[in-house]
Amino acid sequence: MQSIADLTAATPALAALAPRHLELIAGCGQMAHFRADEPLFRVGEPAGRFYVIRRGSVALELAVPQHEPVTIETLHDGELLGWSWLFEPHRWMFDAHALEDTSAIEFDGACLRGKCESDHELGYQLMRRFAAVLTARLQATRLQLLDVYGGHRVR
Amino acid sequence: MAAIASAELYGPMVPAPFRVVARRQDTADTWTLLLEGPAPLPFRPGQFTMLGAAGCGEVPISISGDPDDPSRLVHTVRAVGAATAAICAAEPGRALGVRGPFGRPWPIEEIEGADVVIAAGGIGLAPLRPAIVRLLACRERYGRIVVLYGGRDPAQLLYPGELPQWGAEVTVDTAGRGWRGRVGVVTKLIDRATFDPASAVVLTCGPEVMMRFAVEALLRRGVTADRAYVSMERNMQCGIGHCGHCQLGPTLVCRDGPVYTWEELEPWLAIREL
Amino acid sequence: MIAQPIHVLERGAFDGLFGALERRGYTVIGPTVADGAIVYGELRSADDLPVGWTDEQDGGHYRLRRRDDAALFGYAVGPQSWKRFQLPPDVRLFRARRHEDGSLTEVAEPPRETPRLAFLGVRSCELHAMGILDRVLLGGAHVDPAESARREDVLVIATNCGQAGGTCFCVSMGTGPKAKEGFDLAITEVLEDGRHFFTLESGSEAGAEIVAEVGAAPAHDAEADAADRATNRAAAQMGREMDVTDIRELLYRNLEHPRWDDVADRCLTCGNCTMVCPTCFCTTVEEVTDLSGEHVERHQRWDSCFTVDYSRMHGGSVRRSSRSRYRQWMTHKLATWFDQFGSSGCVGCGRCITWCPVGIDITEEVAAIRATDEGHAVDR
Numbered sequence: 001m002q003s004i005a006d007l008t009a010a011t012p013a014l015a016a017l018a019p020r021h022l023e024l025i026a027g028c029g030q031m032a033h034f035r036a037d038e039p040l041f042r043v044g045e046p047a048g049r050f051y052v053i054r055r056g057s058v059a060l061e062l063a064v065p066q067h068e069p070v071t072i073e074t075l076h077d078g079e080l081l082g083w084s085w086l087f088e089p090h091r092w093m094f095d096a097h098a099l100e101d102t103s104a105i106e107f108d109g110a111c112l113r114g115k116c117e118s119d120h121e122l123g124y125q126l127m128r129r130f131a132a133v134l135t136a137r138l139q140a141t142r143l144q145l146l147d148v149y150g151g152h153r154v155r
Numbered sequence: 156m157a158a159i160a161s162a163e164l165y166g167p168m169v170p171a172p173f174r175v176v177a178r179r180q181d182t183a184d185t186w187t188l189l190l191e192g193p194a195p196l197p198f199r200p201g202q203f204t205m206l207g208a209a210g211c212g213e214v215p216i217s218i219s220g221d222p223d224d225p226s227r228l229v230h231t232v233r234a235v236g237a238a239t240a241a242i243c244a245a246e247p248g249r250a251l252g253v254r255g256p257f258g259r260p261w262p263i264e265e266i267e268g269a270d271v272v273i274a275a276g277g278i279g280l281a282p283l284r285p286a287i288v289r290l291l292a293c294r295e296r297y298g299r300i301v302v303l304y305g306g307r308d309p310a311q312l313l314y315p316g317e318l319p320q321w322g323a324e325v326t327v328d329t330a331g332r333g334w335r336g337r338v339g340v341v342t343k344l345i346d347r348a349t350f351d352p353a354s355a356v357v358l359t360c361g362p363e364v365m366m367r368f369a370v371e372a373l374l375r376r377g378v379t380a381d382r383a384y385v386s387m388e389r390n391m392q393c394g395i396g397h398c399g400h401c402q403l404g405p406t407l408v409c410r411d412g413p414v415y416t417w418e419e420l421e422p423w424l425a426i427r428e429l
Numbered sequence: 430m431i432a433q434p435i436h437v438l439e440r441g442a443f444d445g446l447f448g449a450l451e452r453r454g455y456t457v458i459g460p461t462v463a464d465g466a467i468v469y470g471e472l473r474s475a476d477d478l479p480v481g482w483t484d485e486q487d488g489g490h491y492r493l494r495r496r497d498d499a500a501l502f503g504y505a506v507g508p509q510s511w512k513r514f515q516l517p518p519d520v521r522l523f524r525a526r527r528h529e530d531g532s533l534t535e536v537a538e539p540p541r542e543t544p545r546l547a548f549l550g551v552r553s554c555e556l557h558a559m560g561i562l563d564r565v566l567l568g569g570a571h572v573d574p575a576e577s578a579r580r581e582d583v584l585v586i587a588t589n590c591g592q593a594g595g596t597c598f599c600v601s602m603g604t605g606p607k608a609k610e611g612f613d614l615a616i617t618e619v620l621e622d623g624r625h626f627f628t629l630e631s632g633s634e635a636g637a638e639i640v641a642e643v644g645a646a647p648a649h650d651a652e653a654d655a656a657d658r659a660t661n662r663a664a665a666q667m668g669r670e671m672d673v674t675d676i677r678e679l680l681y682r683n684l685e686h687p688r689w690d691d692v693a694d695r696c697l698t699c700g701n702c703t704m705v706c707p708t709c710f711c712t713t714v715e716e717v718t719d720l721s722g723e724h725v726e727r728h729q730r731w732d733s734c735f736t737v738d739y740s741r742m743h744g745g746s747v748r749r750s751s752r753s754r755y756r757q758w759m760t761h762k763l764a765t766w767f768d769q770f771g772s773s774g775c776v777g778c779g780r781c782i783t784w785c786p787v788g789i790d791i792t793e794e795v796a797a798i799r800a801t802d803e804g805h806a807v808d809r
Contacts, residue, residue: 140343148365149278168522172535207716209527212716389740394571396565399711402757405765410569
């Protein structure tokens, strides 16, 4: 059985943290399991946590009035989910539900925010890693916005 | 059929009449046609024909069939203009004009022994289908064969029956509740795919923007630009290097392409409106 | 073929050339005056040539003027070129009939009998242009038999230039004014000290036979020298010049030069330069049907890279701005042509300068870019 610290260290997005920082972060984590279709969080709820998906997949969804909900992105093994815990007003912007039986590490954001405030080096290292994830998601979103595969554009 | 034009007699600018044998709707705007002509049309994966509906014009369309079965010409066509709309509307029995095959193919034989990453986007899977079929037909000659396919939404995916046989990893830009697969851009598949970057060869086809992002993701993984192949699209009137329309910098896409290495193209694609 | 001795034909005997060509079954095509310009048409005799005419050429300017002599070839090139015979402006590729069951019957026409043509008065720049077009149309993997048929059996009679036009720059391009090869017969016209004669140089057996048949006498040194003086005079008179040193690299490293914006402000994208250019080969394929839709014809017609439609794909055109379209044309002529077809696409005939309605001058555009060459090489 691997420890939370080992699992955290094995997460690409959180790689190469100093052992001290790894321990602090892992101290805020616990294992969580979700059945297929089980919600992880809902839009508007307080966002006090984030997840590293170990096995399974999660869909981020946006409900559109008078329309089927739209899946914005799916996240899979080893990926990081959730950054609303970092920024005011700490509320989820999307719905998330498991697409299949999914195991994740759930980190307590409020606990981590406190540790980051008292240890800015930890805060910097964590922000750097979240910024990289945010950048990748932003680029992907821009590509999606281009709608490169196009709809009907008869000349 | 009387007076069948042959390339020997009438030259490469006079089409041969092919008859639509079967027609299948793939998506809201895309159809696959099975055609039979006066003679088999041997081709290499990645090559195209100039396909025309009488009176409506002619367009370059990549061949999507099995290269080992040249008696059956297969084209997957998206109706985006007058000519393609007329081609897509051709019922079985209708005749379409075919010239070709033309163009530089995918380097299928040259890359034996390597891992092969196929990265397709949207209708870009159509020109790659003959390559995938050929690679899988001589599976033992290659390392890993990774098929990555990105589409707009689940209803726009081509060849859904074949994707599982190819072991394709599929992602869509957007989906509804019914879709249990991946949602996200195709570059995410590249970041997660398993292959040996030091030896892998990439064949990619899709919208130009998608290919650029895909190749950049592959270069970050360690693939070199001389082993990343892309298939380009430009206006073409002749297919034989005589009409000038398909110029892309120092090259003619119909003659020097449509398949190029990223190394050949990258400096030119960076220049706007070239 | 080894160098042939130069012969001399007096003006009075020049019509014998037409007789010799007629006996061989040739239809003679050459310069003649029509609609205020010198164009290429069928010639019955030397009288159909622009006798005593010359042309005045500058950027956006072309006028015919009377000469004070009766020279047959005393002008530069006009708006047409031999391109219209190698690659006619409109060619029907095929005709077909569509039946009710959806099938097609091609009403394909096997290559027709075409008259044997003799081109008379082909300038050195034009010989080079014909060679360039041959490489484009006949030098690749796919050859259209109709295109090769148009080039078979053509007898080429070159004319060395005795005076240059105001927009000529063949000396810069290494394409003239004296024809070196690619002709059956080359003529130099000499008008000196009241005497009017031609020196003849054959470049093929057919040319040598014609020289013998028209009764031309071996040239004296003085006559050969006079012919050299004529072509040297033309070489010294060039209306324009272009520094072509490393021109391909110059343009490749200046694809984003601000000069393209400058020329785009003047360019009307009318396509005149592409129509008059003797090497511009772009064509489009158009299909026409009758009202019933039963009869279909496909035509190949001259096209121009200055149109927006030229680069159109579904979704839009690649070259939307006039800046990009002028850049495409000029870099094609002077740079990418080397990569595509192994030579320059420009022969220095000056037509694009003369016939540009706003007088855009390719030599001036190159000079402007060269003068402010700060670009970085495209890393190829």
